[in-house]
Amino acid sequence: MAYELYYWDGIQGRGEFVRLALEEAGARYVDVARGSRGTATMMDYIHGRHGFDMPFAPPFLKDGDLVISHVANILHYLGPKLGLLPEDEKSRWFAHGLQLTITDFVTEVHDTHHPLGSDDYYEDQKEAAKLRATNFLKYRLPKFMGYFNRVVAANPAGNGHAVGDRLTHVDLSLFQLAEGLAYAFPHATRNFERDYHHLGRLRDMVRNRPNIAAYLRSDRRLSFNESGIFRHYPELDDEPA
Structure with a gap:
């Protein structure tokens, strides 16, 4: 299953810090807002239409049922999975x-x-x-x-x-x-x-x-x-x- 990255289309912004990690690791991901109705889907999450774990703002990452917001949180989560953190x-x-x-x-x-x-x-x-x-x-x-x-x-x-x-x-x-x-x-x-x-x-x-x-x-x-x-x-x- 591909990761889903939610961020505004048309700019690098804070989402770029997450993209670089995904790209370096060769991970499968979808830049959701760049697709059809992507921004609308992103706003549905922010407005709580997909559950209580609503993010305040993009970027946020969806991995299965897990939604993670904030760049540092996302990278702390992805780091071990993508081999981008030390072991200790x-x-x-x-x-x-x-x-x-x-x-x-x-x-x-x-x-x-x-x-x-x-x-x-x-x-x-x-x-x-x-x-x-x-x-x-x-x-x-x-x-x-x-x-x-x-x-x-x-x-x-x-x-x-x-x-x-x-x-x-x-x-x-x-x-x-x-x-x-x-x-x-x-x-x-x-x-x-x-x-x-x-x-x-x-x-x-x-x-x-x-x-x-x-x-x-x-x-x-x-x-x-x-x-x-x-x-x-x-x-x-x-x-x-």
Whole structure:
């Protein structure tokens, strides 16, 4: 039986962190909202028409009768099934903590272009967005990416992964962060490889994995755009990280 992934059509968004894990593992899955009546089906779950275990918002994953919401929860569930988590419990919980930290960072990325509210257009909050993005690039991006860079460097396995001695969903998510930041802030991240050497190597390693490389070439991988989390507005990309 194929996994069912529910997320908005037309954008990578938070659903992309789950897609990368499924694609890397060669798992069978259906991107439901991209099919006929897919969005309507997704909203039926959110409105509780399929039972009490209704998710608040996408992404969520359906595996048989089980419905799992939130990226970090989904990846914590999929990790052992897809071979994308270490075997020992201590490392698994550390990986989960890293994934939750990535979730925090993704929220901050989103808030650079929508600092006042998601329901208003970017054009209605450009001045506030400029202030938020300047602070983000000067303080928050280096804080988070510096931390992730140190995590990779400190891994006792010494093989360029974030946790353990083989690829995990955390590596895949760090790849997505690096790609998204390069799209949204090409000027500010122009020295990414110099500033975050270990993350740069991890990004390249993930990009060259056969299943990921094939996915990136396919039409299943949507392009970054100005409707997603990572958006490129040149006026927000003034200061180097």
